[in-house]
Amino acid sequence: xxxxxxxxxxxxxxxxxxxxxxxxxxxxxxxxxxxxxxxxxxxxxxxxxxxxxxxxxxxxxxxxxxxxxxxxxxxxxxxxxxxxxxxxxxxxxxxxxxxxxxxxxxxxxxxxxxxxxxxxxxxxxxxxxxxxxxxxxxxxxxxxxxxxxxxxxxxxxxxxxxxxxxxxxxxxxxxxxxxxxxxxxxxxxxxxxxxxxxxxxxxxxxxxxxxxxxxxxxxxxxxxxxxxxxxxxxxxxxxxxxxxxxxxxxxxxxxxxxxxxxxxxxxxxxxxxxxxxxxxxxxxxxxxxxxxxxxxxxxxxxxxxxxxxxxxxx
Amino acid sequence: xxxxxxxxxxxxxxxxxxxxxxxxxxxxxxxxxxxxxxxxxxxxxxxxxxxxxxxxxxxxxxxxxxxxxxxxxxxxxxxxxxxxxxxxxxxxxxxxxxxxxxxxxxxxxxxxxxxxxxxxxxxxxxxxxxxxxxxxxxxxxxxxxxxxxxxxxxxxxxxxxxxxxxxxxxxxxxxxxxxxxxxxxxxxxxxxxxxxxxxxxxxxxxxxxxxxxxxxxxxxxxxxxxxxxxxxxxxxxxxxxxxxxxxxxxxxxxxxxxxxxxxxxxxxxxxxx
Numbered sequence: 001x002x003x004x005x006x007x008x009x010x011x012x013x014x015x016x017x018x019x020x021x022x023x024x025x026x027x028x029x030x031x032x033x034x035x036x037x038x039x040x041x042x043x044x045x046x047x048x049x050x051x052x053x054x055x056x057x058x059x060x061x062x063x064x065x066x067x068x069x070x071x072x073x074x075x076x077x078x079x080x081x082x083x084x085x086x087x088x089x090x091x092x093x094x095x096x097x098x099x100x101x102x103x104x105x106x107x108x109x110x111x112x113x114x115x116x117x118x119x120x121x122x123x124x125x126x127x128x129x130x131x132x133x134x135x136x137x138x139x140x141x142x143x144x145x146x147x148x149x150x151x152x153x154x155x156x157x158x159x160x161x162x163x164x165x166x167x168x169x170x171x172x173x174x175x176x177x178x179x180x181x182x183x184x185x186x187x188x189x190x191x192x193x194x195x196x197x198x199x200x201x202x203x204x205x206x207x208x209x210x211x212x213x214x215x216x217x218x219x220x221x222x223x224x225x226x227x228x229x230x231x232x233x234x235x236x237x238x239x240x241x242x243x244x245x246x247x248x249x250x251x252x253x254x255x256x257x258x259x260x261x262x263x264x265x266x267x268x269x270x271x272x273x274x275x276x277x278x279x280x281x282x283x284x285x286x287x288x289x290x291x292x293x294x295x296x297x298x299x300x301x302x303x304x305x306x307x308x309x310x311x312x313x314x
Numbered sequence: 315x316x317x318x319x320x321x322x323x324x325x326x327x328x329x330x331x332x333x334x335x336x337x338x339x340x341x342x343x344x345x346x347x348x349x350x351x352x353x354x355x356x357x358x359x360x361x362x363x364x365x366x367x368x369x370x371x372x373x374x375x376x377x378x379x380x381x382x383x384x385x386x387x388x389x390x391x392x393x394x395x396x397x398x399x400x401x402x403x404x405x406x407x408x409x410x411x412x413x414x415x416x417x418x419x420x421x422x423x424x425x426x427x428x429x430x431x432x433x434x435x436x437x438x439x440x441x442x443x444x445x446x447x448x449x450x451x452x453x454x455x456x457x458x459x460x461x462x463x464x465x466x467x468x469x470x471x472x473x474x475x476x477x478x479x480x481x482x483x484x485x486x487x488x489x490x491x492x493x494x495x496x497x498x499x500x501x502x503x504x505x506x507x508x509x510x511x512x513x514x515x516x517x518x519x520x521x522x523x524x525x526x527x528x529x530x531x532x533x534x535x536x537x538x539x540x541x542x543x544x545x546x547x548x549x550x551x552x553x554x555x556x557x558x559x560x561x562x563x564x565x566x567x568x569x570x571x572x573x574x575x576x577x578x579x580x581x582x583x584x585x586x587x
Contacts, residue, residue, distance in 0.1 A: 020427035028443050143568040145519055147526040147539070148560030151546060155557075159550045246432075253434030260527055261546075272527050275442040283442040290435050 010302040014295035021291040022074070025284055026067055079285035084277045089285035092270065097289070099169065100266035103258070104251045106173070106182055107189035108244065115194035116240060119201025123236075124228060126206065134198060141195025146254055150188040150261040157184060167263040185262040189254050193247040200243050205236040238305070245301025249294050318580050319573075328572030331565060339385040348376035350383040350536040359552040369554040372547055373534075377555050380536035381562050387448075387537040388566060391521045392514045395452045399459025400510060404502065407464040408494045411471025421464065428461040437520055441529050448537070451530035455517045466509055470502045504581040512574035515567040522563055538563050 037053050045053075054060050058069065073079070079089035118138075122131045158166035164180050171178035208214065209232055217227045256268030263269070267286060274282040319325050338345070348366075354374035362369045368377040410421040428436065440454035474480060475498065483493050524530040525539030533544055538559055545555035 016423065017427050020423070021431060024427070025439060025443070028440075139571075140564075140568070143515065143564055143571055145522060145560060145563050145567070147523055148542060148556070148563060151542060151549065151556045151560065154546075155549055155553050249432040250434065253432040253438070256434065256438060257523055257527065271438060271442070272529070275438070275446060275529060278445060283439075287439045287442070290439075291431070294431060294435075 006306055007303065010299055014299050017298075018291050018295050022071075022288055023067075025287045026070060027063075029280060029284060030063060030066070074288060079288065080281035082274075082282045083279045084274075084282070089281050092282060093267065093285055093289055096265060096267045096270045099264060100252070100255055100259070100268060102173065103182065103185055103189065103255055103264060103266055104248065106186040107193070107251055107255075108248060110186055110190035111194035111197055111247070112244065114190065115197025116201050116237075118194075119198035120205050120228075120233065120236070122198065122202040123205035123209065131202075135202070138195040138198045141191050142199070144191065146188055146192060147257050147261060149191060150184070150258060153184045153188060154261070167261075169264055182264075185258045185264050188258045188261070189251055192254065193244075193251065196247065197240060197243065201236065201240050204239050205232060208232045208236040211235075241304055242301055245297055245304075248297045252290060252293055315580060319576055322576045322579075324572040325576030328569040328576070331569035332573065335385050335389065335566060335569070338382050339389050342382050342386055346376070346379035346382050348379045350375065350380040351534055359548055361552075362554055368558045369552060371541075371545065371552065371555045375534075377558060380541060381538070381559060383536040384538040384541060384559075384562070385566075387531060387535070388518050388522065388563075391448070391452050391455070392517045395455035395517045395521065396459060396510050396513055398453065398456025399463050399513070400506065402456075403460040403463025403465075404467045404499070404506065406460070407467025407469075408471055408498060408502075410464070411468040412475055412490065412494050412498060414472075414475075418468070421468070425461040425465050425468075428458075429465070433458050433516070434520060434523070437524060438529075441524060446529040446532075448525070448531045448535070451521050451524045454524070455520050458520075459513055459517070462513065463506070463509060466505050467502045470505055471498050474498045474501045508574060508578045508581055511570055511577055515570035515574065518570070519563070519567050 037050055037057070037059065041049060041053060058066060061069075077090050079093075081088055082092050085092065118134050122134045125131055154166050157164045164184050168181060169178070170181040173179060173182065214227060214232055217231045218224075222231075252267075255264075255266060256271060258264065259266045259268035260272055267289070271283070271286050273279075274286060319329065352375065354370070357366070357370045357374040359372060360366055360370040360374070366376050366378065368381065370376055371380070406421055410418040431439075436458045437451075437454040440457055441450055444450040444453065471494075480493060480497050483497050488496075521530060522537070522539030522542075525537050526543045528540075528543060531537035531540045533540055541559045542556055542563075545552070545559065549556060
């Protein structure tokens with residue numbers, strides 16, 4: 001199978017996931033009791049107004065008609081208007097999206113920079129004090145509620161020590177103020193996945209180090225450092241890459257909490273507010289974008305995999 | 315099995331913690347020093363003292379009493395949402411694994427779609443559709459657990475379907491329902507026990523997270539996530555509210571993780587990825 005076939009197949013696998021998620025959301029939204037039209041109009045609106053509004057929005061049409069119309073519009077980028085702000089849903093989302101992506105990328109970098117080396121060193125120095133301590137911390141890191149961690153970060157770093165601002169985004173990343181403001185939200189997001197990464201990198205590295213070809217490399221007289229870096233690491237990091245991809249999806253979920261606690265102006269905050277106001281078009285649009293995000297990330301992981309693991313293109 | 319479990323030190327700690335939690339939750343009305351809802355403006359934001367071992371919150375409510383009552387909410391939320399996930403997940407998994415064919419392919423596709431979506435986002439989307447509230451949060455966490463239970467039960471059913479005792483049951487004329495529930499389901503029980511314990515921690519964590527966002531339990535309910543959210547208003551003046559509440563959540567989650575990990579090693583090593 002050529003590399004192009006592999007890429008094509010992976011792209012094709014993502015499409016049903018996207019269609020499935022959007023279909024589920026559409027039908028659940030339209031089958032749950034409660035009339036969105038009543039929420040959109042003032043409480044004293046007459047029955048006639050409600051009927052006219054329903055017709056205007058096409059909510060009287062059969063469900064399948066509405067479903068295909070929704071897709072037709074979504075493909076053209078038309079997700080309707082937010083009930084609350086009356087702005088197009090697409091505009092609302094694209095205004096927030098960059099901040100969430102920025103946060104997620106910084107968090108991924110932080111968690112890899114912390115998690116992978118700790119896990120690898122833990123494996124190389126198995127059963128030493130370093131290994132035991134880092135394993136204990138990693139176990140704790142997986143159980144820590146991120147919303148508590150965020151609260152404690154604010155208490156310690158912002159209120160007591162005053163090192164970082166307690167909330168908000170103070171400018172682009174290349175400014176000092178911007179960097180300071182992204183630090184706590186990104187670290188909150190990173191801790192959980194850094195712990196997971198460290199555990200996985202450790203077990204994966206240990207497994208590779210037991211393989212025959214590592215023994216061969218040592219028998220050839222290669223130095224330990226070269227064995228680890230050139231031979232072991234590359235194979236040990238394969239599962240780590242997959243894990244990072246799934247983590248990216250979890251980071252999108254975790255970002256909801258981090259963004260809310262730190263008043264970070266991203267998609268997560270938008271989503272929580274949309275839920276509070278039962279802003280259905282906006283909720284639907286956000287889920288659509290999250291689904292696209294998850295599919296794209298899974299695709300990116302598969303492609304990176306093909307680059308790192310030469311066996312795949314065979 | 316119990317002896318094997320108590321030999322593992324981590325699991326023992328976990329079991330003791332869970333037992334304490336259950337006792338506290340059940341006995342809450344009799345052992346709490348104060349009413350978790352009674353406000354006392356005179357005692358607002360009081361630091362830990364003899365009268366209030368963990369201090370008081372913004373409305374002068376006793377933090378210890380609220381945390382103890384919170385155990386009731388968290389354990390109930392965990393049990394109900396796991397119950398929902400188990401009931402629907404196991405039934406679907408059994409049907410798909412036993413009958414196979416079109417039904418199985420459809421279910422496998424549905425599981426893939428749901429599993430591709432990160433849990434917190436899925437729970438959030440479901441709460442977004444159903445609206446905020448404690449019951450909807452349990453439903454959301456439950457629905458999110460359905461594919462996870464369905465997948466494992468389906469896998470075990472698929473392999474059990476071809477075993478000799480199932481063939482024998484069929485040969486003596488047992489019907490599909492009887493075979494599924496009397497012969498195949500018992501084979502799934504170890505995996506179900508392990509998964510339920512591990513999912514307890516995720517369920518409690520996610521539900522508390524949603525309540526923290528204001529989408530689940532509403533004030534003044536003494537639910538841990540909601541308490542943490544309320545504590546942020548007076549974080550500087552009364553850091554003990556957030557500190558102790560979060561510590562209890564962490565301990566609870568860790569306890570279930572300890573026991574779940576140990577159970578997995580004993581009952582079903584295959585579950586280890």
